Amino acid sequence: MNYYDQHLHTFLSFDSQEIFENYLLNKPAYFVATDHLDLHNPGDDFHDDIPDYEKLTQKLAELAPNYPTTFLKGVEIGVVPGQEDQINDYLNQHPYDLKLLSIHQNGKFDYMDDVVLTKDKFDVAKKYFDQMSQVLDTFPDAQILTHFDYGLRRLDFTPQELEKHFEKELSLILKKVIKREMALEINAKSFGYYQNANLYRYVIPLYKSLGGKFFTLGSDAHQAEDYQALFPEMAGLLKEFGVNFLVTFQKNDRFLTELPE
Ligand SMILES: [Zn+2]
Ligand SMILES: [Zn+2]
DSSP states (O other): OOOOOOOBOOTTSTTOOOOHHHHGGGOOSEEEEEEEEEEEEGGGTTEEEOOOHHHHHHHHHHHGGGSSOEEEEEEEEEOOTTOHHHHHHHHHHSOOSEEEEEOOBOSSOBTTSGGGGGSOHHHHHHHHHHHHHHHHHHOOOOSEEOOTTGGGTTTOOOHHHHHHHHHHHHHHHHHHHHHTTOEEEEEHIIIIITOOHHHHHHHHHHHHHTTOOOEEEEOOBSSGGGTTTTHHHHHHHHHHTTOOEEEEEETTEEEEEEOOO
């Protein structure tokens, strides 16, 4: 199996209009969209954003005969403490092959909203990492921790600052990821657009030093032109640290694949 993009969005997300057919122009062997599930979402006027499962099922059934592609069902789950039961109830009735765990918001604001610029950045980051750590205890149902730096994207942190102020928090988070046998995502939006590659250069060896082995690449595309964006560059980053394989998830199965060239 070749590695395939395990983080991308379609019109089933509140913040994307993209259609499956555009992503499928390359006729990939496997395809999985990971649309947003974010309850009480400040990024969308506090709506409960839940991808329409029936529409997804219908769409995949319609596409399957026309493509040489194995279609999987994915979802990117944003979790705020207190929402776990409601999300679990939903997931129990709507099975997915791939579940991403994300921290996007805290019930009051999205960590990428302008309001974070009015706050003390160390305080925001501390609360963000504590939320992530808590959710890794209370929400058991996911295979990949996405964009660990999402809550830092507006805050201009250096790797030195992370090491000095948050190594304890990050080590705890990474230990939980390892214990749960989840993978750590290298996110193309973080790596490219938000220029946080250096934060990954700090976290990848930290994760490895604690025993972490499983990595994924995610374009986090919201439009088809970003499909598998920066995969060669992000694979190169992993190679810097002696990482030689990636992992793909399909329900309870896990497959090791080579790094894309
Ligand atoms: Zn996300
Ligand atoms: Zn995403």
